[in-house]
Amino acid sequence: MKVQANYIGGEWIESSDANDNINPSDLSNVVGHYSRASASQAEQAIAAARDAFPAWAATTPQQRADILDAAGNEIIARKAELGELLSREEGKTLAEGIGETMRAGQIFKFFAGEALRTPGEKVASIRPGVDVEITREPLGVIGIITPWNFPIAIPAWKLAPALAFGNCVVLKPADLVPGCAWAVADILVRAGLPAGVLNLVMGRGSVVGEALLSSPEVDGISFTGSVATGKHVAAKCAESLKKVQLEMGGKNPFVVLDDADVGVAADAAVNGAFFSTGQRCTASSRLIVTEGIHDSFVDTVIGKLKDLKVDNALDPSTHIGPVVDQSQLDQDLSYIDVGQKEGAKLAWGGERLNRETEGFYLQPALFTETSNHMRINREEIFGPVATVLRVKDYDEALATANDTSFGLSAGIATSSLKHASHFKRNAEAGMVMVNLPTAGVDYHVPFGGRKGSSYGSREQGRYAVEFYTTVKTSYTAP
Numbered sequence: 001m002k003v004q005a006n007y008i009g010g011e012w013i014e015s016s017d018a019n020d021n022i023n024p025s026d027l028s029n030v031v032g033h034y035s036r037a038s039a040s041q042a043e044q045a046i047a048a049a050r051d052a053f054p055a056w057a058a059t060t061p062q063q064r065a066d067i068l069d070a071a072g073n074e075i076i077a078r079k080a081e082l083g084e085l086l087s088r089e090e091g092k093t094l095a096e097g098i099g100e101t102m103r104a105g106q107i108f109k110f111f112a113g114e115a116l117r118t119p120g121e122k123v124a125s126i127r128p129g130v131d132v133e134i135t136r137e138p139l140g141v142i143g144i145i146t147p148w149n150f151p152i153a154i155p156a157w158k159l160a161p162a163l164a165f166g167n168c169v170v171l172k173p174a175d176l177v178p179g180c181a182w183a184v185a186d187i188l189v190r191a192g193l194p195a196g197v198l199n200l201v202m203g204r205g206s207v208v209g210e211a212l213l214s215s216p217e218v219d220g221i222s223f224t225g226s227v228a229t230g231k232h233v234a235a236k237c238a239e240s241l242k243k244v245q246l247e248m249g250g251k252n253p254f255v256v257l258d259d260a261d262v263g264v265a266a267d268a269a270v271n272g273a274f275f276s277t278g279q280r281c282t283a284s285s286r287l288i289v290t291e292g293i294h295d296s297f298v299d300t301v302i303g304k305l306k307d308l309k310v311d312n313a314l315d316p317s318t319h320i321g322p323v324v325d326q327s328q329l330d331q332d333l334s335y336i337d338v339g340q341k342e343g344a345k346l347a348w349g350g351e352r353l354n355r356e357t358e359g360f361y362l363q364p365a366l367f368t369e370t371s372n373h374m375r376i377n378r379e380e381i382f383g384p385v386a387t388v389l390r391v392k393d394y395d396e397a398l399a400t401a402n403d404t405s406f407g408l409s410a411g412i413a414t415s416s417l418k419h420a421s422h423f424k425r426n427a428e429a430g431m432v433m434v435n436l437p438t439a440g441v442d443y444h445v446p447f448g449g450r451k452g453s454s455y456g457s458r459e460q461g462r463y464a465v466e467f468y469t470t471v472k473t474s475y476t477a478p
């Protein structure tokens, strides 16, 4: 099988090392082989981006918009094929893979429009006869480090604004899922990006990621991944005064009040907690339920879990694909063990499953009778595992929801406008959902959180301009 190369300074360049991209639904199925860049190749990529920057920064918004729009069109046109690639390398279902691919295409098209709308301001001076203008300029060379759980959408929502606003990029996708990033790079290159503007360096975080963090030629790092790596990224960026943006974990609460429609609440909880195999930073991992509805909510959720088919991600009847790899599966199973040892009741699931193809299959697990100090309610598990917390009333639900070191997404199921409005104002989270799952967001509005979930300015939508540009204030006495 061909080894897919890295893209550095306008050339596809192989490395001496390559990974085996294995399908988590079928361990005998190799999705492809992808070069692993060395640290010196990462440095070449950074140098190429630096060299390309002045010319790319001087292109017109129309030139950049045309390339991004063409890339978005191709991604959308190939959504079935790329969605299948995504499902094969990451394990989310085919429908989820195609949906995520569509989202990536729409993101490129959205930022094609944003290139044309790069904002600026003219402000009255305090001095007579002086004009004051506030303009935005590209930041420079951006290092993009992405995780495995959204292999096409996350690279898209970092690449598209970076390129739209005139930056050059070095992209390092997660070593587990290089295939979608490779495909996006190939599409962008064929859409007309000049040499050096986009560089793809697949490989390990400890090698390629570190090279990006250490280089004085990188002006900014946009990172999504774990809290531990995110803190390391921020510390390294502080040393060299790089601009940094981090999106990290979540322990997202979904509050269910007595006045909720139990069917709506259970659907949102099952979707939010277990779809995409629970491997979303926005997953509803803590279901906080008031006493009056607790038992019927738990019964309804378990009824729905019984109907979910956990199987090969490519089987169209599958609802939940496999866990991404052995190490994530071990982490999920170890938390299921921890929860039981902490005294929580494993009300449903948690079993390792065997299917026709050998893969990392895990039955979604629901814990009840949990308390918020348990590790299963404090630490991000990142798998198909959710807990139920029984609370007395709305006030206790809100306090429990906010009692976490994370603050990404928070949801509430209620028919009360009063409680929904209060929750929207008082949930300590960057995103709040009413009668909707905590996961699954729109592509054209800001994405991000508070506390330990995010650091730096928001991603996505019009707010992405903040990270990918630097502000200049000009004074003119005509």
Ligand SMILES: NC(=O)C1=CN([C@@H]2O[C@H](COP(=O)(O)OP(=O)(O)OC[C@H]3O[C@@H](n4cnc5c(N)ncnc54)[C@H](OP(=O)(O)O)[C@@H]3O)[C@@H](O)[C@H]2O)C=CC1
Pocket: 145, 146, 147, 148, 149, 172, 173, 174, 175, 176, 203, 204, 205, 206, 208, 209, 210, 213, 224, 225, 226, 227, 229, 230, 232, 233, 247, 248, 249, 250, 280, 281, 328, 331, 380, 381, 382
């Ligand atoms: N919030 C989110 O969206 C996500 C959260 N997670 C959480 O993180 C846990 C571990 O997953 P994992 O994939 O290991 O997450 P990491 O945070 O380790 O990985 C995220 C990205 O950072 C890279 N990276 C790792 N180490 C460094 C480094 N020293 N310098 C620069 N880049 C680095 C990784 O490279 P490499 O390819 O080598 O891994 C990957 O591209 C999960 O169980 C989950 O809890 C994971 C993914 C997404």
Ligand SMILES: O=C(O)CCC(=O)C(=O)O
Pocket: 149, 150, 224, 279, 280, 281, 282, 438, 439, 440, 441
């Ligand atoms: O919930 C979503 O739509 C996005 C989630 C996400 O970005 C993540 O899990 O990293």
